[in-house]
Amino acid sequence: MEENDELTFFMNKYSGALNEPIIKEFLNDENNRDLFIEAVTLNNQEKMNELDIKFKDFYHRARLYKYIQSLIKLYSIDFDKRTRKKCLDTLLF
Template sequence: MEKDIQKIEEFFYRNHKQVNNPIIKSFLLDSQNLYLVQKAILYPTDINKKLVDESFQSHYMNVRKTKYVSNLIYFFSLDFDKKRRRLQNRTLLVLDKGLSKDGGTTAKELIEDTSNEKKLNHIVGEGLLDNIGDEKLFNSLKKLTVKQLQILEMIYVKEFSIKEIAQTLQTTPQNISNLHRNALNKLNNTLKKRGE
């Protein structure tokens, strides 16, 4: 028994470079494979060598398959991530870009503000909504966006010119005119619907 252990240790010592190979190490970690190798060292018959060889080939094929699948997953995930980023960059949601070629109204300005009345009064200031006595007009004004309300207040309450409003809001006079026109059209349409 002690001679057998010594013979096995000598074999592994002589072949320590090959045994340190990661594939061989993983092969020897399996107790059944280790038993086959020890048996082939102690009794070096053709059958024992053939059993070790077949077992190692099977192990090696499994390692190769695992490596192949691992690489597939890695490269497909990289490719998927590139495609996802490319798609995201193509379909950006830009709310502050003009809807028409000449700039004009933006998608952000067309989104109806559903915040409460206090927020509107705070942003617009106490002026336009406080000076409206007609309930229909008041409710119609609340349907406008905050920017449209700001522009109407600056024009009709504070008596700013279009250029002054454009400078204050850091935009073009044409954009202010478009917003003013859109606000008046929206008010007109809302009042017509309520009048019917």
């Protein structure tokens, strides 16, 4: 099987997973995309392990970013509620 055929077969077989936003974002990076193509077409275990490590790091960072983003948003909402309550309590007395 040619390298291009192997890549096409892989892309068709795992098209659902490859359409996930996190994977699309990961493969937007040219280095990651090249490593992915190399790992799939050459069926090289060392490249697959390297790709796996890079994806795990990327996924961890994405999750951490999402957590911090949510934390900031929720803290801002909570802060606004407390501030409004203090203002309302002060006006009532």
